[in-house]
Amino acid sequence: MSHGKLREEKDCLNCGHLVEEKYCPNCGQQNIQTRQPFYYLFTHFVEDFTHYDGQFWGTIKNLLFKPGKLTNTYLEGKRQKFVPPVKLYIFISFITFFLFALFPPFDINFEGKGKSKLLPEKNKITEIQKALEETRSKEKLEEKDSIYISKLNAALKDSAKINELQGTFDMSKGMSEDSEFNGFTNRKSYDSAVAKNPSFFDFINTPFAHKYFELKEQGVKKGEILKKLYETSFHNLPKALFIYLPIFALFLWIFHNKKKWWYFDHGIFTLHYFSFLLLNILIFTFLNKLTDVINISFINGIIYFVMTLMVFYSVIYFFIAHYKVYNSHGIVSFIIGTVLFTINFFAFLFLVAGLGVISFLMIH
Known part of the structure; x- marks a missing residue:
């Protein structure tokens, strides 16, 4: 992995401090040439996110297979070993929705059905x-x-x-x-x-009714409405998930000891759990797309079995992570986890329903 060609001059371009080696001891900027080959942009981008020293891949491995490990490590103050939670969530979120935009997870061609x-x-x-x-x-x-x-x-x-x-x-x-x-x-x-x-309820019903009659008068086909509704909802989904992050953390804060656990701690747990969910959804979608390419029933059967396990694992993951991070008694942790999971499930459904209404109103 190229780090860029070093400058012969020993003055830092950022702060003017003397640079003896590669990095400025005052501000930490690397003392490299201001202009680099074009491929450097790509390699530098990959390096920033994947950290070929093992930080990125170690983070992903622990995120997937060791529930609660990243949160515990971060809250213990060991913050150089793994990718920071905010950066991890933003990166996984970006990759997930970027790939979904290129390869939609569902067939949105509703034309002619029936x-x-x-x-x-x-x-x-x-x-x-x-x-x-x-x-x-x-x-x-x-x-x-x-x-x-x-x-x-x-x-x-x-x-x-x-x-x-x-x-x-x-x-x-x-x-x-x-x-x-x-x-x-x-x-x-x-x-x-x-x-x-x-x-x-007129403040909710009236805009919905006006949009309904507007589409009716325009003669918009039902397939077009569903397609636009899907596309608008998909574009709003990252925003909805981002909005729900502090809400999820708030529910955790309500159900745990306020003296022992700060809202910040719950936020770290939330970022790691949502990063896991997004990564799990990405892998699940990839496997689903793989079944469209592979036409061997035996192999597809194995893939569907793995996908089913992933759904159950997504639920179990929360309980394991919750138990390992908050160190509650097994039964107490399970009860609190069940209450939290149920509340968040219905709260997120409510958010998705609201997202659907907003997406419908945004159809044009």
């Missing part, structure tokens, strides 16, 4: 109607004909319901004229009803 089943159902309705007309056109209807007509009518109703349901999920179409939001088919009727009977 067409293949919709056409056969329409043909079935036509055949039933034709059979009804033929039966009713008989000069004299017998008892078996009446029973047959009843069955055909029932089948016609069922097929109509299925056809309507399939139409709802047909992503190639826009919203129909009679599609409703809270019983209203247009913005004018909705605003009129809200003005007459205002509600406490």
Whole structure:
């Protein structure tokens, strides 16, 4: 790994102090040439984040397989051995969402879904109607004909319901004229009803309703709406995770001894746990993409088994890390961990739901 060509001059360009060797003893800046070959930019970037002296890879190994180890080491004051928690989280977050932007983890092409089943159902309705007309056109209807007509009518109703349901999920179409939001088919009727009977939740419902009717009037296809909703939600997800970091740490602070544990300590635990989750999600997505490339059922079966273990490990990891960092009694740690995990699970779901609403409102 190149560190850049050293200057012959011994004065530090940053502070002017005398530099005897590579680094300035006063400010720590490396005494290298101000201009370097282009490849130096890339190698310097990689070196900064991966630390080929083993710091980066040792951090990743401990993060994945030794829950709580990084947090304990950092809080003990040993902070040069591993990558700092803030830098680790930012780097893993950047890599995860950068790769997701290049290789989306889910298929976002919703166009045309539902067409293949919709056409056969329409043909079935036509055949039933034709059979009804033929039966009713008989000069004299017998008892078996009446029973047959009843069955055909029932089948016609069922097929109509299925056809309507399939139409709802047909992503190639826009919203129909009679599609409703809270019983209203247009913005004018909705605003009129809200003005007459205002509600406490209007500040949430009204913007959502206006966006719904706006998309309806524009004739935006359902597939396009879902695609834009997915893309907007994905772009907002890093922000949501970043916002939730202090909330997660706050819940930890509430449930632990305030004299022994500072909010700062909980923040370090949170950064390490979220870094693990992001890295786990990245590996999980990579394995999922791998199954699309490998068409060998036996190997894919092994990959799916590993992916299943990773999901369970993500949950168990929190309890192990919590126990090792906070040193509570086993049962007490498990109870507190369960309460914290449950609260955070529903709180994050609430945040994701809010993210979905914001993403919908941002569709244009």
